[in-house]
Amino acid sequence: MTIKIGDRFVGPEHAPVIIAEMSGNHNRSLDRALSIVDAAADAGAHVLKLQTYTPDTITLNVRGGNFEISDSGSPWAGKNLHDLYAEAYTPWEWHAPIMARARDRGMQCFSSPFDETAVDFLVGLDVPAFKIASFENNHLPLIRRAAATGKPLIISTGMATIAELDEAVRTARAAGCKDLILLKCTSTYPATPQNSNILTIPHMSALFDCQVGLSDHTMGVGVAVAAVAHGATVVEKHFTLRRADGGIDSAFSLEPEEMNSLVLETERAWQALGAVAYGPTEAEQKSLVFRRSLYVAREIHAGEVFTTENIRIVRPGQGLPPRDFAAVLGRKANRDLSIGTPMSWELIG
Known part of the structure; x- marks a missing residue:
């Protein structure tokens, strides 16, 4: 095309x-x-x-009637067509x-x-x-x-x-x-x-x-x-x-x-x-880290149950996705975890 x-x-x-x-x-x-x-x-x-x-190739040199612009809203209101085109x-x-x-x-x-x-x-x-x-x-x-x-x-x-x-x-x-x-x-x-x-x-x-x-x-x-x-x-x-x-x-x-x-x-x-597109663009890849994910919010000892008090959905985005929050609650830690640890399935007993 x-x-x-x-x-x-x-x-x-x-x-x-x-x-x-x-x-x-x-x-x-x-x-x-x-x-x-x-x-x-x-x-x-x-x-x-x-x-x-030229004025003569576009109109006739006639006065009055249809050869005058009568539309009051026109920027050329009141002008004769031949005169207008001679000017323009x-x-x-x-x-x-x-x-x-x-x-x-x-x-x-x-x-x-x-x-x-x-x-x-x-x-x-x-x-x-x-x-x-x-x-x-x-x-x-x-x-x-x-x-x-x-x-x-x-x-x-x-x-x-x-x-x-x-x-x-x-x-x-x-x-x-x-x-x-x-x-x-x-x-x-x-x-x-x-x-x-x-x-x-x-x-x-x-x-x-x-x-x-x-x-x-x-x-x-x-x-x-x-x-x-x-x-x-x-x-x-x-x-x-x-x-x-x-x-x-x-x-x-x-x-x-x-x-x-x-x-x-x-x-x-x-x-x-562009095009129809979903998901992160190449330029957005580096911004994925700023999404939310699951992180340890306070010290957790091995065998302790995960609760809404000791894990939270926060930024950055290196932990498990927020959709897994409910699946983690009630499970137990298989090791001691420090605050700020990104959650992963490897930490869950």
């Missing part, structure tokens, strides 16, 4: 891959974009992800220098194409994978074009029903996708832990026979850690230098210290999974 994206292995046998999503947090500055790459690398992120579109998009001529900086800093870098022309453009940059955003998971022509490249394909599943996901997965595989990762995603900005439903992750993995990760819009790292505990092999989070700087996605983006925490804590969660 292991998938290779560039030089990075993705799968249950490997630590979760952490994707830092730049999105529009460059605030229309290439210098800031490159600083975000550096900060993501310093924080330990494994992948830097972009979004590849990453100029295509920036992609090459951003990707070069990511490679120089030891990270993979790929992007979310939002139409077929973006796929073709990214193929020309030799990206190691494609990511299909949640709002595009019903865009079957886009999925078909990305899958046909033969590169690994990551699809966010926000809002999609099982039937829609089945259609997307079948489309991808029919077009040639061999390496598929789905990302559990809640398409609210920010999302809450209560509507994250990460128990879907193992179910989705079994249903579609593929790896599943998390595209996470919640604040903090708790949901991501829980997702890894349920089998997530990839975690994607929006990333910025400082939320206080503002920007399209800043309100639900991690800052560098938080990204570093995400990298560390998700790897710890993965390391903690």
Whole structure:
């Protein structure tokens, strides 16, 4: 089940891959974009992800009606779609220098194409994978074009029903996708832990026979850690230098210290999974001595009966186990015993 994206292995046998999503947090500055790459690398992120579109490849330049965001709970409430994407998009001529900086800093870098022309453009940059955003998971022509490249394909599943996901997965595989990762995603900005439903992750993995990760819009790292505990092999989070700087996605983006925490804590969660195991681990062997066992609690003469006064269940653990306490009581010592002697059957007449 292991998938290779560039030089990075993705799968249950490997630590979760952490994707830092730049999105529009460059605030229309290439210098800031490159600083975000550096900060993501310093924080330990494994992948830097972009979004590849222009206002005209994603919407129409129309005012009013459905082209205005009316949801008062949205961070983009009141904005016109074309204006929003004009503010948020990453100029295509920036992609090459951003990707070069990511490679120089030891990270993979790929992007979310939002139409077929973006796929073709990214193929020309030799990206190691494609990511299909949640709002595009019903865009079957886009999925078909990305899958046909033969590169690994990551699809966010926000809002999609099982039937829609089945259609997307079948489309991808029919077009040639061999390496598929789905990302559990809640398409609210920010999302809450209560509507994250990460128990879907193992179910989705079994249903579609593929790896599943998390595209996470919640604040903090708790949901991501829980997702890894349920089998997530990839975690994607929006990333910025400082939320206080503002920007399209800043309100639900991690800052560098938080990204570093995400990298560390998700790897710890993965390391903690281990296997089903009972009994002392190899590391615990030296601690067995601190369990309780039976010891002589006062001087005992040969022939004297063992009682609750002269033997006790105490630490350390070198004597008979506590379960033998009742079997020893009423028996006799076959020799003189000093206080602190660990009990054994050889001492009993």
